[in-house]
């Protein structure tokens with residue numbers, strides 16, 4: 384018998400008010416179910432996309448989480464029990480489990496995979512070698528096809544996904560424009576990530592700043608939507624490409640949001656716009672990992688972490704990420 388604490392979704396959160404929506408519960412776990420694997424969580428990944436699962440929306444890329452159910456998210460930890468021979472007890476693994484001491488997963492449903500134990504900082508499996516890195520790589524390389532010398536812009540540029548987009552864009556030879564909230568984030572983008580242009584959307588007019596980009600933006604990696612997308616659209620180069628990775632500015636809405644006000648620019652500038660979702664690419668993980676690992680080993684790909692301690696700190700960590708208090712990746716250390 385194993386004692387387990389987990390975060391339960393009791394009601395749909397209103398904005399950032401997560402403490403009214405979730406409660407920390409305790410239970411006693413029996414043996415792991417047939418074909419399942421139980422991971423003792425070491426780290427939890429705080430991901431903006433999971434905010435939509437907390438709403439009642441049924442038209443998202445994932446069905447909403449049922450009220451009264453355990454909160455789901457990416458977990459990293461050691462396998463404590465296993466009924467799947469591919470996943471031996473003691474191995475380090477990452478997958479979509481629960482915000483809990485112990486995450487139970489059916490491996491093929493949860494995208495569970497064993498990760499390389501030789502990486503000294505295991506957090507990098509949520510960083511330079513994690514899902515955000517796969518997302519950044521797939522978006523920049525495959526969806527946008529960013530070319531050397533082109534202007535590549537990205538929103539939420541100082542966050543987990545965005546900071547990797549900036550670095551991968553530079554490594555592929557693009558000229559990178561990072562859009563982020565606040566002077567400190569913009570300094571980080573310039574000084575640490577080497578972007579060519581950083582725009583502070585909280586204190587600058589994004590549309591006016593982008594108007595100075597000679598020839599326009601060739602490739603745009605969208606993480607935010609709303610007003611930022613409206614500022615970018617009229618500044619795209621003709622025949623430019625837009626990868627819709629995320630629309631975080633509207634994830635806390637319980638209903639679909641109105642489309643971009645500057646939708647006309649897609650025709651006027653003959654743009655190609657494509658949404659993509661990394662779970663569709665999970666089978667290509669080993670392929671994406673090769674360049675990421677090479678850059679990481681060469682010290683060319685980095686991730687800054689904002690680490691919170693203890694399962695009880697999870698809601699605070701999540702709110703910090705959703706309100707933009709983070710530079711880099713927000714994680715929760717549950718156990719050593």
Ligand SMILES: NC(=O)c1ccc[n+]([C@@H]2O[C@H](COP(=O)([O-])OP(=O)(O)OC[C@H]3O[C@@H](n4cnc5c(N)ncnc54)[C@H](OP(=O)(O)O)[C@@H]3O)[C@@H](O)[C@H]2O)c1
Pocket residue numbers: 429430431432514515518539540541542543544545562563564565568606607627628629630631632633659660661662704705706707708709711712713
């Ligand atoms: N398609 C996929 O498969 C996939 C996979 C992973 C991530 N994503 C997307 O990538 C984006 C970033 O996610 P992440 O998990 O890496 O989180 P993150 O960027 O580390 O953190 C979220 C950031 O979003 C920005 N933000 C939050 N609310 C905003 C608002 N109302 N307006 C403008 N900016 C806002 C904040 O930065 P500022 O201070 O700069 O505002 C905040 O730091 C999300 O849209 C997420 O859905 C998509």
